[in-house]
Amino acid sequence: MFRRFGKNGHIELQTSENNLVVSVSIGAIIDDIHSDLLTLQHNAELALIEAKQHGHGSVYLLDNSDKNRIRETADIASQLIHAIDHNELYLVFQPKVDLSTMQPVSAECLVRWQNASGQLISPGQFIPIAEDANLIGKIDEWVLNEAYKTIQSWKQTTNQIMPVAINVSAQQFHEPYFIDSVKKALDLYQIEPELIEIEITEYSLIEDNTLAENQIQSLYEMGVSVSVDDFGTGQSNLATLLELPINHIKIDQSFIKYGLKSTKGMKILESIVQLGASLGIKMTAEGVETQEQLNCVMKFGCHQVQGYFFSKPLNSDDYLTYINSFSK
Ligand code: C2E
Ligand code: CA
Numbered sequence: 001m002f003r004r005f006g007k008n009g010h011i012e013l014q015t016s017e018n019n020l021v022v023s024v025s026i027g028a029i030i031d032d033i034h035s036d037l038l039t040l041q042h043n044a045e046l047a048l049i050e051a052k053q054h055g056h057g058s059v060y061l062l063d064n065s066d067k068n069r070i071r072e073t074a075d076i077a078s079q080l081i082h083a084i085d086h087n088e089l090y091l092v093f094q095p096k097v098d099l100s101t102m103q104p105v106s107a108e109c110l111v112r113w114q115n116a117s118g119q120l121i122s123p124g125q126f127i128p129i130a131e132d133a134n135l136i137g138k139i140d141e142w143v144l145n146e147a148y149k150t151i152q153s154w155k156q157t158t159n160q161i162m163p164v165a166i167n168v169s170a171q172q173f174h175e176p177y178f179i180d181s182v183k184k185a186l187d188l189y190q191i192e193p194e195l196i197e198i199e200i201t202e203y204s205l206i207e208d209n210t211l212a213e214n215q216i217q218s219l220y221e222m223g224v225s226v227s228v229d230d231f232g233t234g235q236s237n238l239a240t241l242l243e244l245p246i247n248h249i250k251i252d253q254s255f256i257k258y259g260l261k262s263t264k265g266m267k268i269l270e271s272i273v274q275l276g277a278s279l280g281i282k283m284t285a286e287g288v289e290t291q292e293q294l295n296c297v298m299k300f301g302c303h304q305v306q307g308y309f310f311s312k313p314l315n316s317d318d319y320l321t322y323i324n325s326f327s328k
């Protein structure tokens, strides 16, 4: 039986034998007086889901902008289910340039989605939705195969083939079959492992450290390189990375965009680059757009750069034209 609301939205219940403490989340709505009962009930359930996502003991009041956002997310998730089968996804490639030679040395492949109405939806928007809706595994697998297929097609048209970095979500990276799918595709498309780089985020390292370490070790033994992406945004540290056969660290764009504006930010960036480099890890600065930013990251000793200063992500043909222009 209900006794009283305690601190943090807890309810104390007293039975003849026990005192129980139960956490309560409350979803509330303000809705149109003319809404039918089912709609009201549905919206109240959405409010409750939001409340639970904000932690135990939360109260969440759902307003109209929430309803629109939730509806839009649900729409994107339901369209995304068919995106692969309807050939709506494609890949683009953004060159990474080596700062000792100023030549492109590899590319990151990035997924693009043009939906059935011709609208381009950015991965920044749909990848998090795909993660929540458990669709990311299918997308990551499609990207992996499509990247291998593209490399195979390049082999038939050019002898200047460079490694391709493939983004893998934390969810997919922690699947026990992930290593097997990388290996099977190498065999199927006859791709040398040195041509593949797997980009994981720091989050992949934190979530299940032991499994992540094993997966990284297996990739290393296979000859596939590993990059830690968006470095500096998560909670991993260089000491953890020291133990792992990591080949590249990509410093998060925010360090370039905001960090280089202050002396303190510059010092942080410089020490990250120096520490990583001293561990034998190749350091890449991402999001470099200006000559000034390039000068800074060069001065700090970054090995590679990826950013609009050199090139935006390109379709496969434009990417080949881009890299061929350097060999002339
Ligand atoms: P990310 O992995 O950090 O990729 C780099 C993002 O920065 C890309 O955005 C790229 O276009 C953008 N970028 C590169 N240079 C510059 C620059 O100089 N200035 C600015 N403003 N932006 C720059 P994009 O393609 O929109 O991708 C966003 C994020 O979506 C990616 O961030 C990654 O987390 C995710 N993503 C993209 N493709 C895939 C994929 O195939 N699989 C998975 N799991 N995630 C992907
Ligand atoms: Ca990436």
Ligand code: CA
Binding pocket: 229, 230, 250, 252, 253, 286
């Ligand atoms: Ca990044």
